[in-house]
Amino acid sequence: MPGDDAVLRPASPSALTLELAYDDAPLRAAPGDTVSAALLRAGRVATGRSLKFRRPRGPFCLQGDCGTCLLRVDGEPNLRACTTRVRAGMQLQSQNRVLPRGPDPTALVDTVFAAGMDHHHFMVRPRLVNTIMQEVARNLAGLGTLPDAPSEPPAPPRHEAPQVLVVGAGPAGLAVLRRLRRAGLAAVCVERLDRDGARARCGDDDAEVRYDTAVFGLYPREHGGGVVAARVHDGDARGIVTFAPRHLVLATGTRDVIVPLRNNDLPGVLAARGLASLLRRTGDTLAVPGVVVGEGERATALARQLRLELLAPTAVEAVLGGARVEAIATREGRRELGVVALAGTPAPASELARQCGARVRWADAGFVVARDETGRAAADTWTTWACGEVCGVAERDAADDGERVAEALLAAIGRAP
């Protein structure tokens, strides 16, 4: 049930049939929810504290990219709330907080060092003080505590050898998948989250997409592997799966970035795209007033989707609040709200391409993949192709780009029409 602090209003309160606990307080969720959706609905926006300044932390990107939503799940530390699916009886706990449900005395660090801390010179001498300080700092900086019990020995990874593995089920990745399917070529597509509710919208049309499956490493042959390793994080299906494809298509898109504003790290500051995607998936609506901060075509489209006013970053002087967003300060004065949705220029998610040996070049907000004219980015253990936003292609052109790269791939393996 949404409380007074709820950020999201559930599409169907009667669908919240699962009972969980967060910091020992009851929490309800719908089957298929992510933990972060359940927490936002209950108004529990803070999941921990930052290592250095002890500032409150909560979900930002809602898509598995930023790592600000780490919490303890059933005794296992450091799981991402935004990519972990709920289960009945799940015990969730915030991390790195001294008193999870009350004021945290370690937040004093933030007050005392409001102007920043030079940790290279702070308490370096005398040696005894430095030794004590190091010990305290190490304890403060620990990410969670050890798991309650040793984990079960992991199941051996499942192994598959598809001819083509597509990473990312955004517009470009899905276009590749559909074009290959039309040519009669079976490909596997993995996607770390059901990013845009595609699974619900498309049903069987995207039956080849393995959602909740995040690629975390590429192990080329010279390191004794020749596999793409992915972690499946969907309930009972959790485990590792490895793929040995002949062709790897990277349609990994972009990551949301923080817009520079004072206090832009408060819980309740969310990535506009991640929030819009979450609302599409769940059918929930915003239960608090909010604004989108950004500029340009993309920010305008996101503000329209979220039905929020768009403010330029220069119009916002600061985000205000203590443990969470309470207001923003603009030139016109203070404005009460519960959500600030940031819509900055996203950064290309080019890490996997770089692991494959692809060249990258700087463009706008990050490194885009520099591919050849056909879309080929590297040829090593696999032939690697890249398409869509990770190559600097605009979102609206990403599907066309995916189709074009799929044509080139088909031609390369002698399956051109």
Ligand code: FES
């Ligand atoms: S990784 Fe979960 S909110 Fe960013």
